[in-house]
Amino acid sequence: MKRVVLGLMAAALLAACASAEKAGDRAAAVGDWKSAYSAYRQAVANDPDSQELKAKFEEARTLALEDSKKRARACEQVEDWNCALAESDFALSIDGGNADIASFRMRAATRVAFGMLDGAAEQARSGQFHKAVEEMQRATQLSQAPEVKTRAEDVRRHIVTNGRARADGFRQERNLLAAHELAQLVAGLDGSLAGWAQGIAAEYEQWVTVEYERLAREGDAARVHHDWPLAQERYREALSLRPGGRAAPLEEYVRHVSGAEQQLVHRDWNRAADAYRSALRTGQDDGYATQQLERVELRPYRVSLRSVLVVPTRPDGNPWVGAANPLFTRLAQKLTQLAARRGMSDVLLELATALPRENQPQLRVEALLPDGTRLTTPQSTGIYTGFNSEFVALANDFDEQRITFQVFMDDPRGSELMGSVDVPVRELAGRRDVILDSRSVIALKLSTARGDGREPGSFLGMARVQPMPPPGTPSPGHVATPAVP
Template identity: 60%
Template sequence: MKRVVLGLFAAVVLHACAAHEKTGDRAAAVGDWKAAYASYRQALASEPDSPEIKLKFDAARTKALQDARQRAQTCAQVNDWNCALAESDFALSVEPGNAEIASFRAHAAQRVAMAQLDTAVEQAQQGQYAEAASLMDRALELSPVPEVKAHAEDVRRIITTQGRAQADRYLHEGNFIAAHELAQLVLRLDASASAWAQNIAAEYEHFITEEVERLSREGDAARAQRDWGRAQQSYGAALSLRQGGRAAPLEAYVRHMALADQRIAGRDWNGAAEAYHVALRTGQDDGFANHQLERVQLRPYRFVLHSVLVTPGRPDGRAWVGASNDIFTRLANRVTQMARQRGMTDLVKDLAMSIPHENRPQLRIEVHHPDGMHLTTQGRHGIYTDYGAEFVAIANAFDNRPVGFRVYIDGPHGSELLGSVDVPVHELVERRDVSLEGASILSLRLSTVSDSRQPGPYGGMAHVVPAPPPGARPPGARPPPPGRGHVASPTH
C-alpha cells in the first residue's frame, strides 16, 4: 500500500513539473522572461535533477535579469521611479547579492519616498490627516535616509499642528468620534499631546456611553412592539459604538426572533422552533419567545363538529322543504332574528326545534380535511342538529391551511348546497371554541382540543369517495348527486 501511495505522489509531482515547464516554454516563446523564470523555477523545484529544466531555468534567469535592469534604467530616465523601484526589486530577488542593483534600488526608493511625502504634505494641508500619516509611514519604510526623514518631519509637524486644531473644532461641534480619532492620530505622532488627547478621550467616552444607552432604549421600545427589525438595527448601532454591554444579548435575541418570523412565513416550523430556542438561551425573553415556541410546536389536535343551525328557510322566505304557512313564517323570522342578535342560546335552540316537522330539512355536513381528506356526516333532520363528529390532524397555531365545511340538504332528487364556511386551522387551534357563520349558516359550532393520537382518525363521519368515471358505473346504476362522490357509512 505504501508503494502505491508513493507511486501516486510521484506521478502527481511529475505532472505538476511538466505543467510548469510547458507554461515556462510558452512564456519564453513570446519573450516574457519573468513569467518563464517563475515557471521554470517551480518546475525545477519539482524535479531538481533534470538537466534540461535547469538549462532552461538558467537561460530564463539571465534574460529576466537583463530585462529588469534595462527596464529599470529606462524608467529612471523618464522619472518613473515607481517602475524603476519595481524592476530593481525584481532584479534583486533574482540576484540578491548584486551591489550595483542594490545601490540603484536605494536611489529609486528614495525618489519614490520623497514623492510620497510631497503628496502627504498636500493631503495634510487639505485636512486628510490619516491618509497623509499613512503615506509618511510608507515613505519611511521605503527609505530611511536623512533627506526622507527630514521631509517626513515636515509632514508630521503639519499633521500634529493642524490636526490638533481640527480636533478641537470637532469637539466644539459635538463630533466626538471624529475628534477622538484625530486626537489619537496626533498622539501617535506627538507624545507631548498626551494630556490634551486624554481630555478628548474622556469627552468621547462620555458621549459613547450616553449614545449606546440611547440606542439601546430605542431597541427596547421596538422590542416591546415586536418590531424585531428596528430593534436589531438599534442594538446593532449600539454595538458598533461599543461591543458588549446589555445590547449584545438583546441584539442576539431580536435577531433570532426575526429569524423565527421568517421561518414561520416559509412554514419551516422546526427552523422557527430552533430560532426560538436560541432566543430563549440569551436570557432576554419576557415570556413572548416561550409563548411563540409553544404555539409553533406541531402536535395532534382533535377538531370536533358539535352542531349546526341554519336559517329556517330560503332567502326568499320559502321553507327549505315542505309548504310554508303563517306559523312557519313567524317561527322562521323569530329564530333568524334571535340567532343573529343573541347567538346560540337555549331559547334559540328551543325555537329551532319548534319548526314544523314537514319544514325540517335533512342536513349533512361535508368536511374538507386540511390533509386533503373529504369527509361527511350522516344526514339529520332539523334546522338545528347535533353531530359530535370529529377528526384528528397535526397542526400548530400558525397553520394557515383551510378547513372547509359544506352544509347540504339531502333529498329524494339529490343534494343541494345550503352554505359553506372555510376557516384556517390556526384559528381553530387558537380560539378552541368557535361559532362560524356564512350565508344561510347561522351557527356552525366547533371546538379544538389537544389529542395524543396520530393524524388520520375520525369519528361520526365517513370518507366521501370520488365518483367513478361514467363508463365504470354498472349498467342501470344511478349517478351520484351533482358535485359529490359516493359516501361510505359513517364511523362512530
C-alpha cells in the first residue's frame, strides 16, 4: 500500500513539473520572460535534479531581470513612478543584492510617496479625513526619505487644522457621532488636542445615553403591539450605539418571537415551539410567548362522536327508508320546522325518536383525518342516534387542516352518503363541545379533551375504512367491522 501511495505522489509531481515546464516554454516562445521565469522556477522546485530545467530557469531569470530593468528605466523617462516602483520590486525579487536596483527603487518609492501625500492633502481639503490619514500613513511606510517625512508633517498639520474645524462644525450641528469620530482621529494625530476630544466624547456619551433609551422605548411600544420587525429594528439601532444594556435581551426576545411567527406561517409547529421556548429563556416575556407556546405545541386530543341528527327526509320529501305515511309526514314537517327555528332541543329529539321504525335508517359516521386515515363508527338505527366512538388526533390552536365527517346510510344494496360536515383541527383543540351542521345534517355532536396519555392515531368504537378495490374486483364491501370498547 505504501508503494502505491509513493508511486501516486511521484506521478503527481511529474505531472505538475511537466505542466509548469510547458507553461514556461510557451511564455519563453513569445518573449514573456517574467512568466517564463515564474513557471520554470516552479518546474525546478518540482524536479530539482533536472539540468535541462535549471538551464532554462537561469536563462529566463537573466532575461527577465534585464527586461525588468529596461521597463523600469522607460517608466522613469515618462515619470510613471508607480510602474517604475513595480518593475524595481520585481527586479529586486530576482536579484535582491543589486545596489543599483535598490537605489533606483528608493528614488521611485520617494516619488510615489510624494504623489500619495499630495492626494492626502487634497482629500483633507475635501473633508475625507479618514482617507487622508490612511494615504499619509501608506506614504510614510513606503518611503523613509527625509523629504517624505517633511512633506508628511505638513500634511499632518493640514489634516489636524481642517479636521478640528470640521469636528467643531459637527458639534454645533449636534451631529455628535460624526464630531466624536473625527475628534478621535484628530487627537490621534496631535496629542495636545486630547482634552478637546475628551470634551466632545463626553457630550457624545450623553447623547448616546438619551438616544439609546429613545430607541429602546420605541422598541418597547412596537413589542406591545406585536410589531416584531419594527421592535427588532429599534432595539438593534440602540445596540449599534452602545452594545449591551436593556435592549440586548429584548432584541433577542423579539428575534425569537419573530422567528416563531414566521414558522407559524410555514406550519412548522415544532420549530415555532422551539423559537417560543428560546424567547422565554431570555427572561423578557410579558406572557405572550408563554401563551403562544401553549397554543402551538402539538398535543393529543381525544375526539368523541356523541350523536348525530339528520333531517328525516330526502331532498325530494320522501323518507330515507320505508314508505311515507300520514304520521311520518306530520312528524317530519314538525321536526324540520323546529330545527330551522330553534336548533337542537329535547322536543326535537322526542320527535326524531317518535318517527315510525320503518322510516328510521341505519346510520354510521365516517371521519376523514388530515393524514388520509378514514375511520367509521358502527351502524346504529334512527335519524337521531348516539355513538360511543372516539379517536385521538394531534392538534393545536393554529392548525387549519380540516377533519371531514360523512354520514352514511347503509342497507343491503350498499352505502349512501346523506350529508357531510367538516371542522378545522384548531377548533377541536380550542373547544370542549362542538356541534356541526349542514343541509342534511341537523347536528353532529362532538366532544374533545386532552388525550391523557393516549397514543395519537389510536381509536375506540371505530374501525378503519379499507380502500375500495380496483374496478371489477369482487369485494364484500370496503368497511371494516368496528371494534366496540
